[in-house]
Amino acid sequence: MYYVSTRNKGDRRTASEAIEKGLAVDGGLMTPEVLPKLSHNALDTMRDMSYQQRAVYVMNAYLDDFTSSELTAYAAKAYGGGKFDVKEVAPVRQVDSNTYCLELWHGPTCAFKDMALQMLPHLLTASLKKNQETKTVCILVATSGDTGKAALEGFRDVDKTRILVFYPKDGVSAIQELQMNTQEGENVGVCSVVGNFDDAQTGVKKLFSDASLRELLENMGFFLSSANSINWGRVLPQIVYYISAYCDLMREEKIQKGDPVNVCVPTGNFGNILAAYYAKEMGVPIKKLICASNSNNVLTDFLKTGIYDRNRTFYNTMSPSMDILISSNLERMLFALSGHDDAQVREYMAQLNETGRYEVSKSIKDQLGKLFASGYCDDAQTQKVIGAMWKGHHYLIDPHTAVAFDVLDQYRKESGDTTPAIVVSTASPFKFCDNVLGALGVSHVVEGTGALDQLSKLTGISAPAPLAGLKEKRVRFHQSVTKEHMKEQVLEMLL
Numbered sequence: 001m002y003y004v005s006t007r008n009k010g011d012r013r014t015a016s017e018a019i020e021k022g023l024a025v026d027g028g029l030m031t032p033e034v035l036p037k038l039s040h041n042a043l044d045t046m047r048d049m050s051y052q053q054r055a056v057y058v059m060n061a062y063l064d065d066f067t068s069s070e071l072t073a074y075a076a077k078a079y080g081g082g083k084f085d086v087k088e089v090a091p092v093r094q095v096d097s098n099t100y101c102l103e104l105w106h107g108p109t110c111a112f113k114d115m116a117l118q119m120l121p122h123l124l125t126a127s128l129k130k131n132q133e134t135k136t137v138c139i140l141v142a143t144s145g146d147t148g149k150a151a152l153e154g155f156r157d158v159d160k161t162r163i164l165v166f167y168p169k170d171g172v173s174a175i176q177e178l179q180m181n182t183q184e185g186e187n188v189g190v191c192s193v194v195g196n197f198d199d200a201q202t203g204v205k206k207l208f209s210d211a212s213l214r215e216l217l218e219n220m221g222f223f224l225s226s227a228n229s230i231n232w233g234r235v236l237p238q239i240v241y242y243i244s245a246y247c248d249l250m251r252e253e254k255i256q257k258g259d260p261v262n263v264c265v266p267t268g269n270f271g272n273i274l275a276a277y278y279a280k281e282m283g284v285p286i287k288k289l290i291c292a293s294n295s296n297n298v299l300t301d302f303l304k305t306g307i308y309d310r311n312r313t314f315y316n317t318m319s320p321s322m323d324i325l326i327s328s329n330l331e332r333m334l335f336a337l338s339g340h341d342d343a344q345v346r347e348y349m350a351q352l353n354e355t356g357r358y359e360v361s362k363s364i365k366d367q368l369g370k371l372f373a374s375g376y377c378d379d380a381q382t383q384k385v386i387g388a389m390w391k392g393h394h395y396l397i398d399p400h401t402a403v404a405f406d407v408l409d410q411y412r413k414e415s416g417d418t419t420p421a422i423v424v425s426t427a428s429p430f431k432f433c434d435n436v437l438g439a440l441g442v443s444h445v446v447e448g449t450g451a452l453d454q455l456s457k458l459t460g461i462s463a464p465a466p467l468a469g470l471k472e473k474r475v476r477f478h479q480s481v482t483k484e485h486m487k488e489q490v491l492e493m494l495l
């Protein structure tokens with residue numbers, strides 16, 4: 001199978017080339033030329049498999065230049081060896097008669113990004129070898145909180161890699177910031193950017209297209225790649241957990257093979273819900289893809305109207321990982337729904353770049369309407385949902401997950417659709433303990449890591465070990481730059 005740029009189908013690469021480079025040279029996103037379909041007995045076959053085995057089964061269909069035994073070794077390292085605090089890796093928990101929660105935060109950094117960023121380093125380093133790459137890969141990451149830490153942890157001290165993370169100053173939670181700034185490892189760097197996530201992400205994308213930087217780095221023995229979901233190696237492992245969740249529900253006899261389910265995904269950069277779309281296209285009976293946003297509701301409006309317009313107020317919310325107005329992975333969706341019309345995608349992206357706005361064709365709009373439902377939830381409502389979930393179900397959820405539960409509720413009320421739904425839970429509530437405590441009615445929240453103990457005491461639930469251990473960690477990174485100075489920062493961090 002080959003991968004093509006969403007902006008130029010003529011740019012055709014193997015899987016290992018797509019993963020190694022992260023982004024196409026024209027700024028497009030490398031995307032499978034053809035989506036593989038699950039065979040008619042694939043779900044039955046995977047039903048009784050472990051998460052690791054399912055990951056190999058699914059990834060095999062996409063990665064022609066990797067062998068099954070290579071993928072088996074990566075899956076064992078990524079998801080085994082005690083890296084996840086539950087043996088199921090991505091457990092599905094029943095909340096009520098037709099609502100399930102897919103918990104994706106049992107990994108080393110307590111967010112769903114671990115599901116892909118424990119795998120990507122194996123895929124990327126193998127890709128370097130397969131393509132006889134001698135230079136060191138310099139991975140640039142823009143993060144609104146979760147990707148950064150997961151990427152740092154995944155690539156920490158990985159041979160032939162350097163990783164540099166940019167996050168928005170004042171745009172991540174206190175725990176997220178501490179997780180990143182205390183990161184250990186010889187090949188890591190972290191820096192805040194004055195501005196919001198879009199500033200950081202646009203800044204990183206500019207660095208990718210900066211020919212003089214590329215040349216300079218080449219002379220220093222480096223080349224650039226990405227650990228954001230623009231890299232196909234990030235999206236692929238995320239497809240696995242949707243298929244796995246469906247298999248778990250079959251195994252638990254909550255559903256029969258073929259029964260439809262809805263999925264509700266809190267998303268900002270569109271990578272997580274895009275992975276659910278690919279799972280659906282492969283043959284998982286997903287009926288509606290429900291896209292949940294916070295007050296940065298650019299995706300809600302887009303999916304309802306076909307008009308993408310980022311010219312609006314940017315809000316810093318209590319679900320910061322979704323504080324995004326330029327949603328990178330939508331580009332892959334447009335490529336799929338336009339029938340791989342690279343010229344059309346180029347045109348939309350040029351308009352987005354120049355005016356901050358584009359309107360998709362009627363055909364794309366109609367397809368979006370059939371595939372997706374969308375909604376958003378503000379901070380006040382997010383707090384209420386966290387409180388109600390704890391009171392009603394004794395289930396502690398983080399603000400992003402609360403946004404998804406609320407949007408699912410809105411969808412059900414509006415549509416009357418009672419299809420069993422899987423809500424995607426993207427982060428441990430302890431990552432956002434200050435806001436979670438507030439939602440549970442605590443008026444005096446202790447500063448810093450003390451809030452972890454406070455939440456633990458209040459709920460009787462222990463903080464995940466990697467977060468509880470933050471107290472002992474030394475803060476290593478303090479740098480902050482304006483978006484105009486990110487290039488200098490990259491060079492400085494590499495020296």
Ligand SMILES: N[C@@H](CCOP(=O)(O)O)C(=O)O
Pocket residue numbers: 142143144145146147148227228229230268269271272321322328
């Ligand atoms: N929510 C993300 C933003 C970056 O998204 P990604 O899917 O491209 O990694 C974060 O937590 O950093």
